[in-house]
Amino acid sequence: MSTIVIGLSMGMLLFLLAAGLTLIFGMLRVINFAHGSLYMLGAYLAFQVVNITGSFWAGLIAAPIIAAIVGALMERIALRPVYNRDHVYQLLLTFGFILVIDEAVRIIWGLEYKQMYPPELFSGAIEMFGSSVPSYRLFIIGFGAAVSAGLFFMLDRSRYGMIIRAASGDPEMVRTLGINVSLVRTGVFSFGAGLAALGGAVAGPLFPIELGMGFNIIIDSFIVVIIGGLGNIRGAVLAALLIGMTRALGYSYAPSWVDFLTFILLIGTLILRPEGLFSRKGRTA
């Protein structure tokens, strides 16, 4: 039973890490390799804000906002000039940003590990099903569910989501309706960057905050995004939960095979259903 709770928390954390990546891909068809770096930046920013204000919640809010600004700058300065070139160039530009963001973090925060703690409210552990589950894990499940619900609402119900969905299919037609698509692009990239940083801020109390942290999660995020179907938020949630569960069960019974299992799942998906395990039929995304 507790394995399920843990699996859920792992899955929700994975979803938070990957949501921005899939959102950006869905709209811009850009695979943002710098996603991991933005996630790391988010963790450092959250650490910094917590250090100044003493409030976890302030960090959770401020980090995504600052990272979103960074994302907007990235999009405006670097990506915009290369949209009409081959996708390779966009992908490689984001590759370059890994180096730049990592360096910036190194200059600002140095090499020492930083740490963050769960907020007062979620700092203990709760006895559930005979295990003591850290309450911060429960917070992650709830928060992840809230974020995914928020994203669904935004994408499926709000006018912004409507524009984003339309513009990802046919940006030119959207422009004829008077909508500034390049602004939409900047907005989506910036929002995706903010989501990455949000993931970093949430992950802060669980992991050491260090320079390499972004490097590790980028592959995780790719796995979630690909299995869920590139650009598919609903798929990303399901994929993240699937992988979370797979891992939780894997750690229970065969820890040294966990990475292997996930990759088999990934490669199987790419070969058999490259559009993603959870993409709806007939969807042309």
Added chain:
Amino acid sequence: MNILKSSVLTVACAAVLAITGGNYAHSEEADTFKIGAVLPFSGPYGIIGKGMKQGAQLAIDLRGGKVLGKPIEVTWEDSETKPQPAVQKATRLISGGAQMIFGAASSASTAALQGITEQRKVPLLITISADDKLTRANGYRYSFRTSNTLGMEIRMAMEFTKAAGLKKIYGVGADYAVTRDGWEAYKAAAEEAGIEIVGIDYPPLGNRDYSVIIDKIAKTDADGVVLIVTGSDGVTFLKQAGQAGLGKNKTLFGPVLQDEVLAAAVGPDAVGAASGVRYHYSLDNPANKAFVEAYRAKYNEWPDSFAGEAYDGMSWFLDAVDSTGSWDREKWVEAFEGSVRENSVEGRKEMRACDHQAMQVGLWGVVEKGEAPYPDLKMKITNIFQPEALFPACEE
């Protein structure tokens, strides 16, 4: 056709240019004593390079910046925590006349460096890499390690298990060869000592979520958990274990689990975790006191274990060089082999001739809260294990 013609042209040019150059040579006798330091200043171990540089630099400063009567010139190169750049840079340093190579941090890079230093017959000073294979009997003539081996640290963990009276042990090891070997050694010793092994898990190196394993361990009746993980893996485990309250009724310990740097990353949840310690500034001996004072005066911080070990190794090696009064590197090797350093910052050390590994005491400590001027979390040295218990005889 252009392409083929161009290729031929390239070859011709290259051949002509190459033949006109080609020979390189360097003089045995030098105006300066050149040290090539290949340390990680970037990459995952970037933080280690900084401490090592500061420690080694202090060792040089404290001897007036001279050896064999000639000024010492150190070139610091960034190994990026990767073997390829490490070797590339060491090659260049040796070609540039380096009399010795100092580095690297990760065992993989150091192992790669041994290829070139053995080949060029240049001494390699190792002060942090712990893989036992780096100093194997009759292995590398020009490599010397003045710091701990992982094997020694595993034995310390065993000694600690016994000393702390732990009866039931759960093991967690990062999934790679050295830890698996280490765990097997630990397990064999434990069974011999009548300690029960409850379980073992090998999560992958760089794992990010230990919650299932922590939950599994919590449900056992183990009274001790040996963590053969280090760096950010150890930090992640302790953070997540702290949130689940694992440390409340189980002793968490490991051969290289914690030091001040890692404890700072874990935060208060680190308190109580026990670990092997390579060097510690609190050691009570005159050599160490002098070193710590000089270090704090120069850098205004406490020396970490990387700095202490680097300082100790560099001083020892340069003393050995000085003692020969010669520029013959073979003589230095002979002088270093079997040399004894009574007054190292960690007490007595002896360089075994058989494998070029320094025999030394093993330090063991536990994380506790610190107060100014110490960091918030500091290691307290609780046990000092004697070399006899930690180093098997060389002819294994």
Added chain:
Amino acid sequence: MNTAAENKSVLRCEDIEVSYGAFKAVTNVSYEFKPGLLYGLIGPNGAGKTTLMNALSGRAQLSNGRVFLNEQEITGQPPHARTWAGLGRSFQITQIFPEMTVFENLRLAAQAHRFRLQPFWRPVSKFKDIARDAERVLSEIGLEGFGHVSAGSLSHGDQRALEIGLALLSEPKVLLLDEPLAGVGHDVAEKAVELIRKVSEGRTVLLIEHNMDVVMEISDEIIVMLAGEILASGAAETIKRDPRVRTAYLGEEE
């Protein structure tokens, strides 16, 4: 033309259907193409003409039906295999290799036809027969002297000619031409029609063309498509008189 050859179809499709999602672009089309004839395929935009051509040449997946070339079933075979089997085609939207020279374009088609496994141990320029084939077609399509010009900078009309030339190099028995005159001006159109006439000698040609005068003039038989189906087929005069065709296609008032 002897009767035996006339009875044997060179290309045949049975009940073929192509659908995109719920939309059926081609339904229930069966037809037999006889050797040596020129077929004109007409119909309004969106009638499924190009889709039919894609289905024949292997670019579109069939959801139903079968295709035979020289009485050999080729259903499901990829385009390159059909090309080897003798089915060439040109495209409505010019498909050439724009950054290469005209000669290189043709040489590529020649080598594709010549080798099943492309050699990598000799420069392509050493294979004289390939160059000869390319030169031959270069003059056949009236582009002598343009061999060294990059294909992308050719005039539209010349690109259309090159398009046909590429298809010719596979020595096809059946040639599918998708609007070879699209966007070609009056002045050039005559030349192009001449080319079509020339390449149709000794071959079966299926030609999609909107220019009624041209189609009616050069086709041996006309096929009219509407909404994914074959509405009518027959000689030009019959088709011209067919009232259904006039309403559906020519936009005449009834």
Added chain:
Amino acid sequence: MNAQRLMALVVAIIISVPLMFPDGQNVGLVNAILIWSIFAIGFDLVFGVAGMLSFGHAAFFGVGAYTLSLLTMRMGWDFIPALGAAGLVGGALALVFSYFAIRVSGLFFALLTLALSQLIYIMAGTKLRMLTGGVDGIAGVPRPDLFGIDFYNDSNYYFFLLTLFVLALLISGLIRISPLGQALKAIKSNEVRAEQIGFNVQRLQRSVFTISGIYAGVSGGLLASLIFYVGPQMLHWKTSGDVVIMVLLGGMGTLFGPILGVAIFEIMREWLSTQTSHWYGILGLIFIISTIAMPKGIAGMIIQLWNRIMPGSKP
């Protein structure tokens, strides 16, 4: 003289000038450039000529390195046959990859090759540790033992590597102008048309992917022998990323571009890392700027400049 030859000259100078300095300090760097160039030349056959972005070439590179190391160190093979085997194993793995990956195209191809190579990385790091030494890798990889020449001396090894480099360059040059190379260019330029004139696109893509795997395997083996070491980092996707950056920086699809890219990448990192500890970030900035400003890489820029200076001469 044309732009192509100008680049050839530049490459010749880069790979030979450091040798003229008597202390031979830079031989190691030049050796690394030669080896990475072999990798990049082979990679560009896939990336630049055939237009397929592979993010999985680290796998062939690393597997080649392991093959050479294991065959020489455990099986007692001679260096040259082991190097040949490294190439064959690299090529064989590439062939296997291609059967999976060529079913999809574009970004999916990139992601699938990335995933497959990460699988190899994980296997080498953990599951096959008896063979590979796990994350610690294998140290002490030998160099060739031929004609009594001491190849452990970098300057001597240079000539060995130069020979292989030239061979690799010639073969790649030949492939580019062979029917195969032309067919691949055609596929890159217009896949629909290439298929329609009778090219078996998938088969051609598989064959070039395999050839490029052989290049990667050989260069991986050589790098292991250059640094006396092989570890799983060579299999990591970062290695694939490095080679993509190098090729793109130099100019994809040209014979000399990849070599220029490798040389500039390696020299810059060697030089920058002695100048500042922030060299990684600066490299990133340079990379971003050059991606935006020089889409055709350094080679493209040289050709452009050349055409401006010498109008009328064809590149």
Added chain:
Amino acid sequence: MSLLEMQNCDVFYGKAQALHDVSINVEEGEIISLIGRNGAGKSTLLKAIMGLNPIAAGKRIYDGQDATKVATEKLGRSGIAYVPEDRRIFATLDVDENLRIATVMGRNGAWNLDRVYDLFPRLKERMNSRGDTLSGGEQQMLAVGRGLLTNPKLLLLDEPTEGLAPLVVEDLINAMALINAEGVAILLVEQNLKVPLKLAKRQYMIDNGHIRWSGKTEELLAEREKIEGLISL
């Protein structure tokens, strides 16, 4: 003053010139049509008007202002609506969203969702269906409705009747007449004369990127044979 004037426009696709020295004008509230065979440059011209194809030489004057360099979205906001040949319905949006998206940045005016649903009751029935499930006729209505919801002064219609069943064509013709009656100018592009003869007062004949003939519909009827010959219809 004309609502829209394209003056001596050249447009290129890559290196190939698609339009040569094309000039047309649309007065406020009129229906004109542009006729030419496939590939003649009709769609290219519409796209150039909408700012989707860059104008290499020549001018776009809109509402009395030089709008040559104005971006597509600004043209969209200032009252030009584009209904493309392939309809370009947003496949992942449902019918209602496909319409509402046009109101986000569109002008205020007489057209709103209810009126569009009144005009095309069929759309109301299908308001919750995804765009990619619609029939051709429904797609066309939706595309027109979407264009209308930006409250345009000028509606660009690219072959609206193409591939539609005759009954649907009738519906559309009626709808266009109705829309025009509200003061919206319409530029109608067609391959054949059927619809233009019914609706438009003036005609332009385009062939091979050149305007070959222009004039009143009556003139066209009078000299039909000759004019059709001009453009090889």
